[in-house]
Amino acid sequence: MNHLIELSKINRIYKLGELSVHALRDFDFTIDEGEYLAIMGPSGSGKSTLLNILGLLDQPTSGDYFFNGQNVTTFTESRLANFRNQQVGFIFQTFNLLPRTNALHNVELPLIYGRKPLSLRKKLAREALDAVGLSDRLHHKPNELSGGQRQRVAIARAIVNEPQIILADEPTGNLDSKTGAEIMEIIDNIHHKGNTVVLITHEEYIAEHANRIVTLLDGRIKSDTRLK
Amino acid sequence: MYFLIESLRTAYYSLSKHRLRAILTTLGIVIGITTIITIVSLIDGLKKTVTGEFSQLGTNVLYVSKYPWISHGKWYVYRKRKAITMEEVNAIQERCPSAAYVVPIVDAYTEVKYGSRKLEAIEITGTNEFYPQVNGAYPEQGRFFSASEVNHKQRVCVLGWGVYNNLFDHGEDPLGKWIRVSGIKVRIIGVLQKRGSVFGESRDNMVLVPIDTFQKHYGRRINITIQVMPYNPEQLEQLEDETVIALRQVRRLHSWEEDDFSINSQDVLLQEFKRTTKALFAAMVAISALSLLVGGIGIMNIMLISVTERTREIGIRKAIGAKRGHILLQFLIEVLILCWVGCLIGASLGFGLAGFISAVTPLPSAISVKAGFLGLIFSSSVALFFGIYPAGKAANLNPIEALHYE
Numbered sequence: 257m258n259h260l261i262e263l264s265k266i267n268r269i270y271k272l273g274e275l276s277v278h279a280l281r282d283f284d285f286t287i288d289e290g291e292y293l294a295i296m297g298p299s300g301s302g303k304s305t306l307l308n309i310l311g312l313l314d315q316p317t318s319g320d321y322f323f324n325g326q327n328v329t330t331f332t333e334s335r336l337a338n339f340r341n342q343q344v345g346f347i348f349q350t351f352n353l354l355p356r357t358n359a360l361h362n363v364e365l366p367l368i369y370g371r372k373p374l375s376l377r378k379k380l381a382r383e384a385l386d387a388v389g390l391s392d393r394l395h396h397k398p399n400e401l402s403g404g405q406r407q408r409v410a411i412a413r414a415i416v417n418e419p420q421i422i423l424a425d426e427p428t429g430n431l432d433s434k435t436g437a438e439i440m441e442i443i444d445n446i447h448h449k450g451n452t453v454v455l456i457t458h459e460e461y462i463a464e465h466a467n468r469i470v471t472l473l474d475g476r477i478k479s480d481t482r483l484k
Numbered sequence: 485m486y487f488l489i490e491s492l493r494t495a496y497y498s499l500s501k502h503r504l505r506a507i508l509t510t511l512g513i514v515i516g517i518t519t520i521i522t523i524v525s526l527i528d529g530l531k532k533t534v535t536g537e538f539s540q541l542g543t544n545v546l547y548v549s550k551y552p553w554i555s556h557g558k559w560y561v562y563r564k565r566k567a568i569t570m571e572e573v574n575a576i577q578e579r580c581p582s583a584a585y586v587v588p589i590v591d592a593y594t595e596v597k598y599g600s601r602k603l604e605a606i607e608i609t610g611t612n613e614f615y616p617q618v619n620g621a622y623p624e625q626g627r628f629f630s631a632s633e634v635n636h637k638q639r640v641c642v643l644g645w646g647v648y649n650n651l652f653d654h655g656e657d658p659l660g661k662w663i664r665v666s667g668i669k670v671r672i673i674g675v676l677q678k679r680g681s682v683f684g685e686s687r688d689n690m691v692l693v694p695i696d697t698f699q700k701h702y703g704r705r706i707n708i709t710i711q712v713m714p715y716n717p718e719q720l721e722q723l724e725d726e727t728v729i730a731l732r733q734v735r736r737l738h739s740w741e742e743d744d745f746s747i748n749s750q751d752v753l754l755q756e757f758k759r760t761t762k763a764l765f766a767a768m769v770a771i772s773a774l775s776l777l778v779g780g781i782g783i784m785n786i787m788l789i790s791v792t793e794r795t796r797e798i799g800i801r802k803a804i805g806a807k808r809g810h811i812l813l814q815f816l817i818e819v820l821i822l823c824w825v826g827c828l829i830g831a832s833l834g835f836g837l838a839g840f841i842s843a844v845t846p847l848p849s850a851i852s853v854k855a856g857f858l859g860l861i862f863s864s865s866v867a868l869f870f871g872i873y874p875a876g877k878a879a880n881l882n883p884i885e886a887l888h889y890e
Contacts, residue, residue: 337807338805338807366804369801369807369810
């Protein structure tokens with residue numbers, strides 16, 4: 257069967273002066289469409305590197321990455337940017353919203369780079385904010401919103417282009433447990449609607465939302481468990 | 485180009501957030517543009533005025549005289565030349581088929597009396613009946629003197645507008661009245677229309693008399709300037725050649741001898757003026773360009789700081805799909821806006837300053853579109869030149885490093 261994502265012999269080596277860090281070693285990995293995947297592991301185990309490579313923010317030192325059968329390691333910078341824009345939705349621990357820019361405009365940003373016309377942009381951005389329950393906060397700037405609300409804006413931004421895969425890097429890491437639970441509910445919903453979700457977390461109870469848990473250690477898969 | 489509007493929007497936010505910084509950054513550009521615009525306005529104004537005055541000399545007239553208008557300091561050579569006399573006037577009249585009008589002009593300054601009124605230092609000009617056609621000076625009252633009055637040394641005169649106004653009461657009929665010009669009585673037959681001044685010298689404070697009448701009194705040796713006008717402007721060069729030949733013949737110059745007379749035209753003056761102002765202009769623009777250069781370095785400095793400050797923003801934009809070109813354009817637009825605002829302020833200050841200078845000094849000024857464009861092009865080039873490096877630096881940031889920048 258065809259996988260949505262297939263990583264084959266991926267290595268990622270960072271050079272820090274004399275030192276070289278082997279973040280991923282001969283990494284073979286697949287993700288199927290519709291999966292809800294949690295990645296766990298101690299700091300330095302390669303979680304973030306894996307997520308960055310999956311989201312095409314980073315390129316592997318060697319190895320192949322197939323997305324929907326296409327080898328994306330051969331993509332040009334411009335095609336990579338398009339790919340990030342169309343196929344990937346990022347959710348970060350620190351939200352990474354543009355300051356001094358209201359919620360609506362933050363959500364519109366991927367649509368601007370995706371060259372959607374203005375009227376469609378406004379409509380899609382409103383719908384996305386509505387989906388995360390923020391239709392009454394359209395014109396608030398990030399510093400006028402609570403942490404949970406900021407993360408919701410970030411989620412709306414991630415889903416507004418209807419990407420194939422959502423990549424979340426400790427989305428609840430900066431939130432209290434109650435707000436974190438609300439955010440996880442939204443992410444669960446995105447998965448229920450058929451999206452593939454990859455989530456990095458340190459917390460067991462967050463990982464249990466997923467239906468597959470992968471644990472990394474020293475750039476390799478330590479365990480790969482399917483739940484339910 | 486949706487990201488073009490997006491870039492404008494971000495540029496606006498980022499500049500309005502650091503308003504003082506933006507103003508200080510653009511100050512160099514403001515000063516540079518102010519200088520350029522002020523100087524170009526003043527030079528253009530001067531050019532326009534001078535060109536206008538030159539054209540009053542007649543664009544279509546050759547001036548034959550002993551001295552060249554532009555002598556480059558060789559007065560001792562020209563002083564030895566023979567004076568130009570009626571002999572040369574007649575030679576040109578007879579031997580130049582392209583000459584429509586040949587007008588001798590000879591000047592003296594003297595006093596003019598009418599009854600108890602007396603005017604000092606009035607220009608007495610001896611000339612012939614074609615003076616009005618060549619100089620565009622026609623009588624407002626009465627008439628100009630005729631060929632026969634010139635030939636028969638009649639004691640008639642035509643007054644300049646200023647002389648008439650100073651000698652007679654308003655509305656008083658001057659025609660047929662007698663005035664004394666350095667003691668000689670002449671009868672007024674006409675008054676010229678108002679002519680204004682050229683190079684600050686009034687052309688209304690004159691009395692015109694037939695040249696023979698003039699010479700009868702002042703003598704025949706006084707140096708004459710001859711105005712020669714062709715039938716149509718295209719013949720001006722041909723006329724010049726004919727005049728040179730006619731004069732060389734009448735003065736019996738051998739082929740190895742140089743001309744001992746000069747043929748001037750307003751074109752010569754205009755060329756000389758343009759040559760001088762061009763050098764002045766270039767020097768001034770170079771100075772202004774220097775201040776723009778300093779402004780440009782200021783802009784580059786601030787843009788580099790801005791790129792560093794906004795590293796994270798660049799990372800975010802790249803993560804959600806901004807291409808290198810988008811980031812490059814965003815920063816270039818920011819730099820251009822900064823620069824255009826500076827240009828706008830500079831242009832307003834420059835035009836204002838030029839206007840002020842021409843209001844409090846005799847210097848004329850002209851608001852020229854050329855100056856505005858020059859400023860815009862200059863400052864935009866400066867902005868692009870100094871903005872491309874910081875913008876390129878922003879565009880080439882690694883997205884992950886940018887996202888994790890603290």
